[in-house]
Amino acid sequence: MNNPGVFRIKPFRRLWIALSLSGLGDWLSVLALTAFAWSLTDGYTSGAYAVGAVLIAKLLPVVLFGPLAGAIAEQLDRRWTMVVVDALRAGLIVSVPIVDRLEWLFIAAFLVEFLTLFWRAAGDSVLGGTVPQKNLEGARRLALVAAYGSAPVAGLLFAGVALIAKAVLPGPDLTLYVTGAVFLVSLVTVFSLKGVRHPVSVPSLVGQVLDGWKYVGGTPLVRGLVVGTIGASIACASVLGVARIYADSLHGGDAGYGMVFAAVFVGLGLGLFLGPRMLPGFSRRRLFGLTLILTSLVLVPVALVHDLVALFFLSALLGLGAGAAVGGGHALVDGEFREELRDRASGYLQAMARISLITVLGLAPLAAGAIGEHALRVGDLGYRADGVNGVLLVAALLTLITGLVSYRLMDDRRGIPLRRDLSGALTGVPYVPPVPKKERGLFIAFEGGEGAGKTTQARLLAIWLRDNGFDVVTTREPGATKVGMRLRAILLDRETTGLSFRAESLLYAADRAQHVDTVVLPALGRGSIVITDRYIDSSLAYQGFGRELPVEELRAVNEWAVSGLQPDLTVLLDVPPSLGLNRFSTPADRIESEPTAFHERVSRGFRALAEAEPHRYLIVDASLAQSEITRQIQEKVLGVLPDPVPASTEDITSTFPVITDA
Ligand SMILES: Nc1ncnc2c1ncn2[C@@H]1O[C@H](COP(=O)(O)OP(=O)(O)OP(=O)(O)O)[C@@H](O)[C@H]1O
Numbered sequence: 063m064n065n066p067g068v069f070r071i072k073p074f075r076r077l078w079i080a081l082s083l084s085g086l087g088d089w090l091s092v093l094a095l096t097a098f099a100w101s102l103t104d105g106y107t108s109g110a111y112a113v114g115a116v117l118i119a120k121l122l123p124v125v126l127f128g129p130l131a132g133a134i135a136e137q138l139d140r141r142w143t144m145v146v147v148d149a150l151r152a153g154l155i156v157s158v159p160i161v162d163r164l165e166w167l168f169i170a171a172f173l174v175e176f177l178t179l180f181w182r183a184a185g186d187s188v189l190g191g192t193v194p195q196k197n198l199e200g201a202r203r204l205a206l207v208a209a210y211g212s213a214p215v216a217g218l219l220f221a222g223v224a225l226i227a228k229a230v231l232p233g234p235d236l237t238l239y240v241t242g243a244v245f246l247v248s249l250v251t252v253f254s255l256k257g258v259r260h261p262v263s264v265p266s267l268v269g270q271v272l273d274g275w276k277y278v279g280g281t282p283l284v285r286g287l288v289v290g291t292i293g294a295s296i297a298c299a300s301v302l303g304v305a306r307i308y309a310d311s312l313h314g315g316d317a318g319y320g321m322v323f324a325a326v327f328v329g330l331g332l333g334l335f336l337g338p339r340m341l342p343g344f345s346r347r348r349l350f351g352l353t354l355i356l357t358s359l360v361l362v363p364v365a366l367v368h369d370l371v372a373l374f375f376l377s378a379l380l381g382l383g384a385g386a387a388v389g390g391g392h393a394l395v396d397g398e399f400r401e402e403l404r405d406r407a408s409g410y411l412q413a414m415a416r417i418s419l420i421t422v423l424g425l426a427p428l429a430a431g432a433i434g435e436h437a438l439r440v441g442d443l444g445y446r447a448d449g450v451n452g453v454l455l456v457a458a459l460l461t462l463i464t465g466l467v468s469y470r471l472m473d474d475r476r477g478i479p480l481r482r483d484l485s486g487a488l489t490g491v492p493y494v495p496p497v498p499k500k501e502r503g504l505f506i507a508f509e510g511g512e513g514a515g516k517t518t519q520a521r522l523l524a525i526w527l528r529d530n531g532f533d534v535v536t537t538r539e540p541g542a543t544k545v546g547m548r549l550r551a552i553l554l555d556r557e558t559t560g561l562s563f564r565a566e567s568l569l570y571a572a573d574r575a576q577h578v579d580t581v582v583l584p585a586l587g588r589g590s591i592v593i594t595d596r597y598i599d600s601s602l603a604y605q606g607f608g609r610e611l612p613v614e615e616l617r618a619v620n621e622w623a624v625s626g627l628q629p630d631l632t633v634l635l636d637v638p639p640s641l642g643l644n645r646f647s648t649p650a651d652r653i654e655s656e657p658t659a660f661h662e663r664v665s666r667g668f669r670a671l672a673e674a675e676p677h678r679y680l681i682v683d684a685s686l687a688q689s690e691i692t693r694q695i696q697e698k699v700l701g702v703l704p705d706p707v708p709a710s711t712e713d714i715t716s717t718f719p720v721i722t723d724a
């Protein structure tokens with residue numbers, strides 16, 4: 063992604079400003095309309111219901127009319143659509159304090175959001191026609207920054223205007239006028255845009271969910287991510303939904319409301335940035351669930367605190383946790399799915415996030431209103447408890463449950479105590495679980511593309527280890543067993559035509575199951591060091607990334623085939639396919655003769671797998687000289703070798719470990 067490059071395109075810069083202003087107006091209108099609804103009522107319950115009704119009126123159009131608005135916007139001039147919508151939005155917002163009636167407020171809220179659908183569809187189309195295809199992804203990400211980055215700005219602006227209004231024009235009228243003015247400034251900016259006729263695309267929420275469910279929904283990873291995304295949405299939307307009511311009970315008024323709103327979004331933004339960068343040595347999957355569990359714990363004091371300043375800080379912390387979980391989740395999707403499925407998985411997660419946000423935002427104030435205000439007494443101690451406290455506590459519980467469920471679903475280090483795993487990541491010394499007594503050996507896999515040098519290096523390592531007193535078994539996939547040799551012949555013979563990709567995957571997995579059962583496990587049980595030339599990662603890279611089958615499904619099939627046996631160390635010999643394939647003089651077999659693009663995907667796949675679990679891999683540049691590669695491998699293997707002389711024997715004989723240096 064080349065974001066600064068996109069900004070060099072002048073029309074895009076202008077559009078980005080318009081997108082930011084429109085986003086600012088959108089968020090300001092949420093704040094100002096809910097605040098105005100609250101000011102038009104005079105009881106806790108009626109106020110909460112009014113706030114809930116405004117939020118529902120504002121959120122309904124996107125669910126009901128999203129794709130329809132897109133289809134209509136397709137027929138209209140983009141620039142004029144945006145200009146007219148901005149003018150109408152400004153007029154509607156300003157009409158609210160003038161008409162000064164709750165019914166009109168609801169209608170105006172609905173209409174503003176309905177019109178905004180057209181603005182967004184037209185804006186997205188202009189964006190598509192403004193930047194070249196290669197910059198489109200970067201430009202879309204910047205558009206998202208404009209849409210969501212304007213939220214904290216809106217919160218702070220709203221708080222500032224509310225403070226000024228206290229002196230000039232008490233009540234939220236002034237904030238509505240400022241919102242109207244922002245839409246007018248957006249109108250002026252939009253006016254200077256060039257008219258573009260690029261196709262409008264507004265994916266429907268339901269369509270995105272069904273599509274995601276069909277293609278990627280079955281894997282535990284995606285199920286865990288979806289549950290967690292719902293949890294993060296519940297945490298943030300519950301606070302945002304009741305913020306106006308909460309601010310009032312803490313005497314913060316509209317300014318306090320704006321500050322809580324801004325705090326949640328500042329935290330969210332920071333979390334989105336930091337999430338993928340946190341604890342690099344720790345399992346990303348475990349981190350996702352864990353972050354959510356911690357976020358749910360922050361929501362408890364958010365629910366119970368009776369101090370406005372503490373509420374600001376806690377809200378920011380809550381946003382940080384939710385943002386870190388979501389950011390980490392998206393990084394997982396980027397790392398674990400190939401391109402086509404990645405878009406589906408991201409769309410699915412985003413749609414689920416929006417649906418849960420919309421639902422919770424609308425329901426939270428209604429539930430708070432239904433619970434009402436109560437005073438709790440225990441002896442002499444009194445505590446004012448109201449619907450907001452109740453709603454936030456329920457939200458904390460739901461977030462906790464989602465965190466626990468996604469942790470369980472996504473855990474990729476089952477059996478490894480979390481505390482040891484965490485301290486390993488914090489100290490930079492990854493925790494390696496003790497090998498069960500009956501499997502005292504060490505399992506090393508060599509992986510990489512064609513001609514990377516796996517066979518050569520596996521042989522050299524075995525010689526070196528044997529010279530140093532270890533019992534070593536070298537083996538390979540496919541073809542290390544009698545059955546395996548037959549499978550290898552079927553798999554690699556160019557005469558084998560029409561083999562389906564799934565059948566191919568299963569044949570490799572069958573070879574592996576036989577190999578592990580009859581060669582690898584018995585050798586490990588004897589205490590040998592087993593060195594295999596290829597293992598599960600070859601299937602993930604060749605059949606997953608190369609053949610474009612779902613990586614997670616292949617992982618599940620293969621883990622089942624080998625009863626979960628993982629190498630202690632995987633050496634990835636990373637070689638550009640153009641170099642590796644040229645190292646052979648023999649005719650290419652069925653897989654080697656696949657096109658270059660296939661081998662490029664395989665090579666990228668190997669790297670992605672290794673980068674996702676750096677503690678288990680050694681990545682070596684296989685274009686180096688053989689001797690240098692051997693040196694790097696020996697250095698790494700030294701660090702994972704078992705002591706060849708048991709401690710008890712050492713006590714008696716004072717023998718030093720056999721290997722001293724490379
Ligand atoms: N670092 C290196 N530099 C140059 N040539 C090398 C290097 N390593 C191995 N070779 C040569 O490349 C060829 C392929 O090596 P090798 O059979 O070890 O690769 P491989 O990864 O096992 O291949 P395959 O894809 O068949 O499994 C051999 O002729 C070998 O001598």
Ligand SMILES: Cc1cn([C@H]2C[C@H](O)[C@@H](COP(=O)(O)O)O2)c(=O)[nH]c1=O
Binds near residue numbers: 512601602653654
């Ligand atoms: C284990 C495994 C292998 N392959 C492919 C990779 C190679 O092209 C051949 C094996 O040949 P080699 O000379 O022994 O390296 O099979 C695969 O596609 N999937 C697998 O799981």
